[in-house]
Structures are given as C-alpha cells and as structure tokens.
Amino acid sequence: MFHLARSVYKHWNLREQHDILILGLDGSGKTSFIESLKAFLSKPSKALSKIQPTIGQNVSFVSMDTHHIWKIIDVSGQKSFRYLWDSYFNKENVHAIAYVVDTSDPDRLQESVNELKARYTSNPSSVDIPIAIVLNKADQCLNISSFIDQFTELMLELDVKRSNVFQTTTNEPNDLQEPSEWLRIQLQENKDLIAPSYR
Numbered sequence: 001m002f003h004l005a006r007s008v009y010k011h012w013n014l015r016e017q018h019d020i021l022i023l024g025l026d027g028s029g030k031t032s033f034i035e036s037l038k039a040f041l042s043k044p045s046k047a048l049s050k051i052q053p054t055i056g057q058n059v060s061f062v063s064m065d066t067h068h069i070w071k072i073i074d075v076s077g078q079k080s081f082r083y084l085w086d087s088y089f090n091k092e093n094v095h096a097i098a099y100v101v102d103t104s105d106p107d108r109l110q111e112s113v114n115e116l117k118a119r120y121t122s123n124p125s126s127v128d129i130p131i132a133i134v135l136n137k138a139d140q141c142l143n144i145s146s147f148i149d150q151f152t153e154l155m156l157e158l159d160v161k162r163s164n165v166f167q168t169t170t171n172e173p174n175d176l177q178e179p180s181e182w183l184r185i186q187l188q189e190n191k192d193l194i195a196p197s198y199r
C-alpha cells in the first residue's frame, strides 16, 4: 500500500519536459528573445542591454506551470558555431524550434532562409517538429512582407507540418505571448509524434 501511494505521489509530481531549440543567424536576437520570454513569464531574466553574443550554446530551464517545464537551448548563430545546429535539428533531440530572423537586415534574408532549408535537407524527418518563425526587430523593419512571403513559401515547399510566423520586438515582452502560447499548444497536440520526457 505504501509503495502504491508512493508511486502515485511520484507520478503526480513528475513534470513534462519539452526541449525547445532556438536557432537563427548571429545577431538576430535569439538570446534577447529567450530573456524577453522569461520576463513575459515573470521569471528572473537578464537585462537585454547586458546580453553578449553567445559562444557555443547555453541551456536554461523555464517552469511554464506546475506540470510543464521547457528546456531552452540557445545556440550561437555565428558561422563558426553553426555546425552545432545539426546536432540538435532532429526530432530525437527537440520538441519544437523557434527560428529567429533579423528583419532590420534584408540583405541577410536569403542567408537566413538558406541556412534553415539546409537543415531540413539533411534531416527530412524534422518536418514533424513544430517551428515558430520569429520575425524579430519589428521595430526596425521596413518591409515585413518579403520576410513573411519567403518563410511561408519555404514551409510550404518543405511540407513542414506545424509552422507559424510571428513578429516580435524583444524589448516588448508582450510580443512573446503569441509565439509562446502557439508553441505550448503545438507541443501538446504533437505529443503522439514527439513525446515529452518526464522529470
């Protein structure tokens, strides 16, 4: 009886963990996006002005509620670290992706599209991973439609099952509501394809 009660108690206390991969070119605003998400969720967060370019990768854990935790993997976008993207861009390793794009720099739009496309080409089953395309630096964007068109076309061309496009400015934490809520729903609805881990 004691053992039964203990296992019920243990099961009740287990939390669902989802691993969220944050990718995008250097300087697109990935680390700012993560810190802004923490601020939106009223968690301790770093001042955006103190963020330095990421060297390699950083992992942080964010409690979403009493039963759900996100392991957020922030990988550097610098060219010399992009080889690291490949080790995560795989449905065995992540439950969802946020792909952050700097919309203040149209000259790098094609590079951003090409880097994402290349990951799907080498890992075709990644189309099962929900992906939020985060069109960031909306405060400095002059022509958002070319970004929306290119990424929407890419998602259709690759037949990605669950994708959506969002516009954000990282010093507006409320901008994080829509992408985080969308990801939360996708993670639950996609459980049959990519099961969470428990901790």
Ligand SMILES: Nc1nc2c(ncn2[C@@H]2O[C@H](COP(=O)(O)OP(=O)(O)OP(=O)(O)O)[C@@H](O)[C@H]2O)c(=O)[nH]1
Binding pocket: 024, 025, 026, 027, 028, 029, 030, 031, 032, 033, 048, 049, 051, 052, 053, 054, 055, 075, 076, 077, 078, 100, 136, 137, 138, 139, 140, 168, 169, 170, 171
């Ligand atoms: N105007 C504006 N600047 C932003 C926004 N988000 C981030 N930035 C700035 O963009 C620069 C790069 O931000 P990071 O968050 O370090 O970018 P990153 O993608 O993590 O870069 P790496 O770690 O080098 O891959 C910083 O100066 C940020 O303050 C935004 O929404 N609007």
Ligand SMILES: [Mg+2]
Binding pocket: 030, 031, 032, 052, 053, 054, 074, 075, 076
């Ligand atoms: Mg960074």
